[in-house]
Amino acid sequence: MTETMRIGFLPLVDAGLPILAREMGFAEDEGLTFDLVRDMSWATVCDRLLYGHSDAAHLVAPLAIATTLGLGRPAVPLSVPFVLGLNGNAITVRPDLAEQLTTTGTPGDIREIGRRLATVVRKAGRKLRFGVVHRYSSHNYMLRYWLRASGIDPNQDVEIVTVAPPFATDALSSGEVDGICVGEPWNSVAVDRGVGVIIVVTSQIWRRGVEKVLAIKSETMTQRPEATARLLRALWRAGQAFADPARLDEVAAILAQPEYLDGSQELIRGAVADQILFARDHERIHVPDFMFQHREAANFPWQSQAAWLYAQMCAAGHVTSDATDYETAQRVFRPDIYRAALAPLGVPLPGASAKLEGGLELPTGVGTTQGRLVLGPDRFFDGRPFDPERLDQYLAELAQI
Amino acid sequence: MRIAIVDESPARAAVIQEGLQSSGLTDILVLSERKDLVARIETFGPDVILMDLANPRRDELEELFAVSKALAKPVAMFVDSSDDTAMEAAVEAGVSAYVVDGLKAARIRPILELAIKRFHAFARLRLELDEAKTALAERDVIDRAKRLLMKKRNIDEPAAYTLLRKTAMDNGRKIADVADALLTAEKLMGGL
Numbered sequence: 339m340t341e342t343m344r345i346g347f348l349p350l351v352d353a354g355l356p357i358l359a360r361e362m363g364f365a366e367d368e369g370l371t372f373d374l375v376r377d378m379s380w381a382t383v384c385d386r387l388l389y390g391h392s393d394a395a396h397l398v399a400p401l402a403i404a405t406t407l408g409l410g411r412p413a414v415p416l417s418v419p420f421v422l423g424l425n426g427n428a429i430t431v432r433p434d435l436a437e438q439l440t441t442t443g444t445p446g447d448i449r450e451i452g453r454r455l456a457t458v459v460r461k462a463g464r465k466l467r468f469g470v471v472h473r474y475s476s477h478n479y480m481l482r483y484w485l486r487a488s489g490i491d492p493n494q495d496v497e498i499v500t501v502a503p504p505f506a507t508d509a510l511s512s513g514e515v516d517g518i519c520v521g522e523p524w525n526s527v528a529v530d531r532g533v534g535v536i537i538v539v540t541s542q543i544w545r546r547g548v549e550k551v552l553a554i555k556s557e558t559m560t561q562r563p564e565a566t567a568r569l570l571r572a573l574w575r576a577g578q579a580f581a582d583p584a585r586l587d588e589v590a591a592i593l594a595q596p597e598y599l600d601g602s603q604e605l606i607r608g609a610v611a612d613q614i615l616f617a618r619d620h621e622r623i624h625v626p627d628f629m630f631q632h633r634e635a636a637n638f639p640w641q642s643q644a645a646w647l648y649a650q651m652c653a654a655g656h657v658t659s660d661a662t663d664y665e666t667a668q669r670v671f672r673p674d675i676y677r678a679a680l681a682p683l684g685v686p687l688p689g690a691s692a693k694l695e696g697g698l699e700l701p702t703g704v705g706t707t708q709g710r711l712v713l714g715p716d717r718f719f720d721g722r723p724f725d726p727e728r729l730d731q732y733l734a735e736l737a738q739i
Numbered sequence: 740m741r742i743a744i745v746d747e748s749p750a751r752a753a754v755i756q757e758g759l760q761s762s763g764l765t766d767i768l769v770l771s772e773r774k775d776l777v778a779r780i781e782t783f784g785p786d787v788i789l790m791d792l793a794n795p796r797r798d799e800l801e802e803l804f805a806v807s808k809a810l811a812k813p814v815a816m817f818v819d820s821s822d823d824t825a826m827e828a829a830v831e832a833g834v835s836a837y838v839v840d841g842l843k844a845a846r847i848r849p850i851l852e853l854a855i856k857r858f859h860a861f862a863r864l865r866l867e868l869d870e871a872k873t874a875l876a877e878r879d880v881i882d883r884a885k886r887l888l889m890k891k892r893n894i895d896e897p898a899a900y901t902l903l904r905k906t907a908m909d910n911g912r913k914i915a916d917v918a919d920a921l922l923t924a925e926k927l928m929g930g931l
Contacts, residue, residue: 378795385792385816385835389826410805411815473802500802502795 340366341565344373346383347396349599350503351522351609352423352550354589355631356396359576361592367575368568376597379502380472387555388414393562394569396422397553400474400647403667407657409474415556418644419675420570421637422550425541426609426629427477428525429468429484431517432510436535436617443535443620448542448719452488459495469501469515476540476549477519479650484543486653486739487720493655510534521549522609522629523601530605535617541627544696546636546716548643559675567679574680577632586611627714634713635686639671642692645726652729653736664729668692677707686711695724741766742850743785745776747794751861755789758857764850776800781809787847788813788837789854792830804837813837825851832858877915884918887925 343365347353359365360372375392377383380401386392388411402416433442439454440446459466470478482492492498501509506518511533518528519540528534540547552573559566579585590607593599599606608615612628615621630636648667652659673691680687686709693704696718703712718724724732742764746752749771756767768783770776773796780788790797804813815837816826825848829836832855838847881903888899903921907914 378793379797381797381801381815381835382792385830388816389823389830391827391830410801472798473805500799502798504795505799 340369340371341568342371342373343394343565343569344375344392345394345396346375346377346386346392348378348380348383348503349376349601350396350524350550351593351599351606352426352629352631353396353598354580354593354610355422355573355576356552357576357593357598358579358589359572362576362579364572364575364579365569368572370565370568370572372572374598378504380475384411387416387553393558393565394552394554396550398472398475398477399548399551399643400476400479400651401472402551402553403644403647403651403670404474404656406666406670407663409656416553416670417556417559417672417675418551418553418639418670419559419566419672419679420552420573421548421639421643422552422573422631424549424630424636425539425544425547425627426549427480427519427521427540428536428614429481429517429519429538429540430510430525430528430534430536432513433532433535433617435466435516436537440535440537443617445539445542445614445616445623445625446537448484448538449488451537452484452490455485456489459490465495465497466516467497467499467514469499469506469509469518469520471501471503471506471520473500474651474656476547476647477521479647479654480540480543480547481519482654483650484538484719486736487718487722489739507531507533523599523605526605526608526615527601529615529618530602532618536614537616539614539625539628541625541630542719544716544718545627545714546630546634546695548640548647551639559672566675570676570679571683574637574683574685577637580610581632583611635688635711638676638688639673640688640692640695641668641671641673642695642724642726644668644671645692645729646695646724649724649729649732649736652733659729659733668726681708685709692726695726696721697723740764740787740846740850741768741783741785743768743770743780743783743788745770745780745788745790745794745800747771747773747791751791751858754861754864755854755857758853758860759850762849762853764853777803777807781807784809786839786842787850788839789850790835790837792833792835794835797835811840813839828852828855833862834858880915880922881918884921887921 345356365372383395387395402418405411406416436442438458439451485492503520503524506520506524507528509515510518510528525536589610590603593606594601594603612625613622614625645668648664651657677687687707689705689707698716701712701714744752744755752769756769834854836851885899903914903917907917
């Protein structure tokens with residue numbers, strides 16, 4: 339007797355874990371049947387979750403926090419017991435703009451690209467316009483972080499608008515936006531069509547940036563603890579398969595299927611393999627850790643990641659810094675549920691629930707309750723670490739840039 | 740009560756509008772084009788915005804609602820906990836609603852219920868239309884197969900139909916499928 343889990347998702351490469359868990363049998367091994375519900379907007383993925391149409395969802399991390407805090411929707415407490423991946427997004431701009439910022443077709447020095455962009459922004463007769471996939475998305479906050487640290491005020495000097503991923507390429511080609519910050523395969527689609535050039539990948543901004551998460555209504559998680567644990571184990575195994583080079587072709591073929599991403603297997607394969615085509619008619623280039631779905635306990639929901647996101651929401655003016663809300667935001671991430679679910683697999687489990695984000699320059703061993711764990715460098719491009727214990731000081735620093 | 744209907748399908752928008760109008764809700768603006776959508780909503784100043792749940796531009800519109808100075812904070816899918824069933828029904832039907840600050844749940848509920856009914860009605864209409872189209876297409880295929888049999892076997896129409904029906908029954912298939920197979924075979928054989 340299997341138990342059904344309905345999981346909402348958007349057709350993106352980082353929806354891979356639930357898809358693979360279903361197709362490769364990891365869900366079945368845990369006695370679960372995954373019923374995957376594809377939508378075209380995060381709003382709809384979120385509403386299905388809130389009103390019982392799905393049990394769990396692939397979601398942009400900040401939206402789980404925003405929904406818990408009641409931004410734009412009545413507040414419904416959501417929980418994040420598992421991170422579906424780190425990074426995997428990029429900033430893609432019009433080819434003629436890219437010419438002014440970088441050597442087209444190659445990954446450049448992100449600081450230098452930022453400096454040049456600041457010059458272009460100053461000299462342009464109008465505000466440059468960037469599209470991000472959602473108001474409450476890591477895309478929005480990563481883009482803002484890079485702009486601000488490059489001397490561009492994201493609230494004043496440029497315009498940032500929301501464009502759904504499937505429309506991002508069209509928005510770029512029609513001139514509606516000058517650049518997009520979007521997940522895969524949509525940057526690659528823009529490159530493939532020759533309407534965009536990738537200038538920066540988000541792992542250059544933050545080497546270990548939190549991206550999509552698995553969100554569940556806190557109420558559902560309390561009511562179905564065993565099913566939640568099994569779901570997490572199935573996803574963890576799917577992460578193992580996602581990161582296994584021997585299964586690369588199989589992974590890309592599954593994700594490309596019409597009922598999932600309905601896209602080019604070749605483009606999807608490039609993203610999964612961290613082989614990025616920065617511009618059309620150039621060579622693919624290996625970008626280490628472009629997408630990071632498994633190693634180094636990548637799926638562990640560090641409460642400090644939620645804290646960083648809350649800090650960025652404050653900096654963007656989406657919320658006003660508030661001690662109670664800050665606490666609530668951090669508690670959306672549930673490392674305790676992760677540990678309890680994955681302990682039986684014998685995998686490394688971090689002992690702490692929060693850490694200094696962006697503080698590691700070298701691979702560093704961390705305390706665990708089980709197994710050995712070494713975390714790789716996780717720096718921000720500007721070298722500014724984030725200490726979740728010092729939100730006010732951090733925000734004051736950001737405001738001074 | 741001012742209601743804006745945002746729907747990329749003008750046909751469905753018309754069905755919803757008509758339903759609301761017949762309940763005496765006549766202050767309605769239908770928006771099917773993306774162009775200047777938010778500016779037009781701002782000018783209209785609705786209390787409620789109804790939108791197809793599958794509209795791929797919801798995230799874009801919610802962002803514009805959030806930054807709009809003219810609109811008083813529209814909130815997606817009003818609820819208090821007592822309305823969970825109503826909301827489930829809305830999601831099921833594919834309706835989403837944005838309620839402008841301050842409107843009481845009791846006042847929006849009948850509108851939402853109406854919209855849900857109309858969304859269902861539209862889905863049913865479309866299903867019936869699809870079925871009617873299929874039925875028409877099947878009848879055409881069967882007619883052509885009958886004429887082919889009449890010509891090749893030199894039999895009359897009832898005999899041709901009986902032959903088709905018997906073959907279908909013997910093989911556990913639909914008459915239309917057998918007729919279609921016959922026409923395909925005829926085409927492949929080049930009318931031999």
